[in-house]
Amino acid sequence: GAFAGQTxxxxxxxxxxxEAKIAAQAKDAGASYRITEAFTGNQVHMTAELSK
Structure with a gap:
């Protein structure tokens, strides 16, 4: 559906x-998540793909 691949x-x-923030966003959307990238520097920036 339209939801597939939401980042x-x-x-x-x-x-x-x-990751806890990603998990909370996935939970709010009623979806599972798969982390696709994470960068560290002064802070951690993480991207994940949601799927139902």
Missing amino acids: VTATDTTLSGA
Whole structure:
């Protein structure tokens, strides 16, 4: 459906914090998630794809 492949991003100071934000967005959407990329620098920037 139109939902397939929806991408979400999150930024946090830790990998676990960024993943928790991704997980919360997926839960709000009633979807599962797969992390597609994560970058670390001053902060962690994580991207994930949602799927139902």
